Amino acid sequence: MLKGFNGATSMKYDLFSDISSASAAGFDVLEIWKTKLFDAMKWHSVEDIVKDFVKNAIEPYTINSLEQATFSKDFGEKLEECEMLCALAQDVRAKVLIVVPGFIQERLPEEEIKRETIGVLKELSKLADHYDVKLAFEFLGFQNCSVNKLSVAREIVKAVDRKNVGLVIDTCHLFGGSSTLEDVQQTDPEDIFIVHINDLPKIEGREIKDSDRVMPTDGILPLNDFIKTLRKIGYSGVVSVELFNEQYWNLDARQIAQISYEKLSQLL
Template sequence: MRDVKFSLNASTLFPFDLNVIDQIKVAAHAGFDGIELWVKDIQEYLEKEGSIKELINCIEASGIDVVNAITFFKWSDTDEGTRQQGLKEAEREMTLVKEIGCKAVAAPPSGDMAALPLQKIAEHFSELTELANRIGIDVYLEFWGKAPKLSTLSEAMIIALESGLPDVKLLVDPFHMYTGGSHFSGLAYLKSEHIGIFHVNDYPSHPTRKSITDKDRVFPGDGIAPTAEVANYLEKINYNGYLSLELFIENYHNQSALEVARYGLEKMKQTYLR
């Protein structure tokens, strides 16, 4: 995977309480090619500190791309009123991130989907995608391992197939594959163009799969994830998109944000480049 690119999900830097400008600067100085920003951080910066123009100037000066935005609008929900409100929120937030040059937005199962059949969720995703297309931004279908519905790679693939869309892109994450019980061999069924972005992380043997939470994620290579197997699957499909480090570690002790980012990039290259 020599042509793969590296991104930093801003969640990795959350313990340092940086504003979005400093998140971008850290990612750039550490040597990343891109960054995933959280919409809440963008909104907070604009409300309290700066302007869209200042943010755009910072991104352009950094030389890195904003490859995805993380947010939680309820694009699918058993309550139609809630879903319609979610779509309005999606339109506002996708318009915002498009303005700063962001390429895509994640669409996780953040609504109440438990009672919905996959076909209905697929219809909802198709509607969200149509909205994103009008705005001019990609949307990545994301599954969460502990979600009541849309918790596995196979469910995400069914939704993609049933959506009627020709080019659905998935957001794939080893932690969510593990917690949801997805088979890593399922990656062999994907083509490179089916992956919008691939999150990178690892997980320990304890806590157990049943009780593990996001904060228990560890750097790639430091846990029990079959990282070599995952890297092999990605290499076989000639994946050349972004690998993005997404951790939720709560305390890095005496390390600085830049040190953490540089270490994370080093671990990514050690474990995924072959």
């Protein structure tokens, strides 16, 4: 498996810092946080960004992310944003755009959610295909997210039936929601475009939050069994450390990347 670092893990640092820090730590690929890319482009050309990836011998893998892609107030705007992000991905040589389902006010019938999501992903897929970019659909384990289970996300991707549309499996959303290792075991490894790895402390009496995430192996999630399951089904792609924890953001950028790499290497 390839080792990845997600820019959310070092949120307060810029893109060039992410590139150099992730490279120095030993990561194979970097997931680009889109606001960092936009900020970098205010002062640097796309060519400068590409050269920095090459100089540091690390590959850009994803752009994170197209949010509220489904059940949006203006789907036309989402199409425009998707095309813009796909064009940027092509320019900076990233292979994948992460696509996040929409949050909804009240629970809808599952068939309605599937119908909306399948239709949207098919349209986005056509756009992405023009730029040779893959779309990785990331279910979120939160109750108010329209797609919050791996089993439903898997059905949706299968129904879309396009080679450039696959899945993100994030351990926070997998175990913090209502999905299981059995759901992972039933997933076609060809449909998994990236894995986001993180851990969670013991949480009782409330729903998990993104900011609860801790480094892999520092929490209570069955990550060893998770990795074993990925290997069992034949997944050999990117496993990327993604946290949204401000306690880590306050560390030096290289220290964040180094800790992330050591924790991920220990797990793998």
